[in-house]
Amino acid sequence: MRKRRIAILGSTGSIGRQTLDVVRQHPDRFEVDLLTANNSWELLASQAREFNANNVVICNEDRYRDLDDALKDSDTKVFCGKDSICELAASSQVDIVVAAMVGFSGLLPTISAIKAGKIIALANKETLVAAGSLVMGLSRKYNAPILPVDSEHSAIFQCLLASQGNAIEKIHLTASGGPFRDWPKEEIAVATKEQALRHPKWDMGAKITIDSATMMNKGFEVIEAKWLFDISPEKISVVVHPESIIHSMIEFRDGAVLAQMGHPDMREPIQFALSFPERLPLDNRKPDFAQIGSLTFQKPDTGRFPALDIAYRAIARGGNIPCAMNAANEAAVAAYLHDRIGFYDISDIVEQCIEEEDFTADPDLDCILDTNERSYRRACELIDRKGRRD
Numbered sequence: 001m002r003k004r005r006i007a008i009l010g011s012t013g014s015i016g017r018q019t020l021d022v023v024r025q026h027p028d029r030f031e032v033d034l035l036t037a038n039n040s041w042e043l044l045a046s047q048a049r050e051f052n053a054n055n056v057v058i059c060n061e062d063r064y065r066d067l068d069d070a071l072k073d074s075d076t077k078v079f080c081g082k083d084s085i086c087e088l089a090a091s092s093q094v095d096i097v098v099a100a101m102v103g104f105s106g107l108l109p110t111i112s113a114i115k116a117g118k119i120i121a122l123a124n125k126e127t128l129v130a131a132g133s134l135v136m137g138l139s140r141k142y143n144a145p146i147l148p149v150d151s152e153h154s155a156i157f158q159c160l161l162a163s164q165g166n167a168i169e170k171i172h173l174t175a176s177g178g179p180f181r182d183w184p185k186e187e188i189a190v191a192t193k194e195q196a197l198r199h200p201k202w203d204m205g206a207k208i209t210i211d212s213a214t215m216m217n218k219g220f221e222v223i224e225a226k227w228l229f230d231i232s233p234e235k236i237s238v239v240v241h242p243e244s245i246i247h248s249m250i251e252f253r254d255g256a257v258l259a260q261m262g263h264p265d266m267r268e269p270i271q272f273a274l275s276f277p278e279r280l281p282l283d284n285r286k287p288d289f290a291q292i293g294s295l296t297f298q299k300p301d302t303g304r305f306p307a308l309d310i311a312y313r314a315i316a317r318g319g320n321i322p323c324a325m326n327a328a329n330e331a332a333v334a335a336y337l338h339d340r341i342g343f344y345d346i347s348d349i350v351e352q353c354i355e356e357e358d359f360t361a362d363p364d365l366d367c368i369l370d371t372n373e374r375s376y377r378r379a380c381e382l383i384d385r386k387g388r389r390d
Ligand code: MG
Pocket: 150, 151, 152, 221
């Protein structure tokens, strides 16, 4: 069997490292063509050596010299800059592109890979939040399937394999509830980033862990599910499930519900996206239901976590509004991680940016890029103003 040749965009991040762990367990199935990173040139160099990557790209051009030096006696070719990522992700050497960059920066490389007809293993949900209509249209046009890596969407995808073509009546999207699930609002309001970064169930990068604490991540996932599975957001219901054993469920019109379960470990959905439709062995923890004992469910508290409702309202308006939401959120989360604003400032800023945004019903790529920049800039102004006030 020919090995699947993989490009990992964002290989030094949490998803990237876990993807390489999957590759490490199946050297007979997968080989690495391309690895990319923003700044972490040392880790990128050691990954390139271990997996004998053909190409690496460091996005930050200031790190190019260091990376090139570190790999000068290897066969790996070294590039830098965003354009190289777009170009190499579309190369004929690549079968599957793992889109694991953080935030809006993942959009253009993903579009480039789609236009080259690659299989996309999508971890970068912001791509669909910001430009879902555009990206899904291109995926159809260029025959580039998008396989979900996000655990909830992988679960829905896996459940759908048993649907025999029957339409989904409802999606039950599970949420761990994040680190502040049981905290009173007054305490969440003054939570530090260290507290927000302590996710109880999932080992993830900083941006998504904050998104998980605000529950904006779940709002993004509602939008991601809408686009991936072509289902209206009113049919997507979020349920808090603290054990994180059920990764999501689909319901049919006869009331039958299918769930996909497992211990929370991102390598499982990553591996399924890489090996689909086959299942391969994985050295993860297998569920022992007697030991798990009980599975519990709660309604999300939108009073303490307003971001979830903001996301529902943004996708109900549609057009370029979710793109504005994503940009404002990206700016606000970065500011929170730099201790510049408080926890609830994140959702306040996002809400204000959405309200001020000029609506475009059917945004093309230029409109998406403009909206992203405008909303990001507006969020930065609001952040500066809050900074001065304190
Ligand atoms: Mg998820």
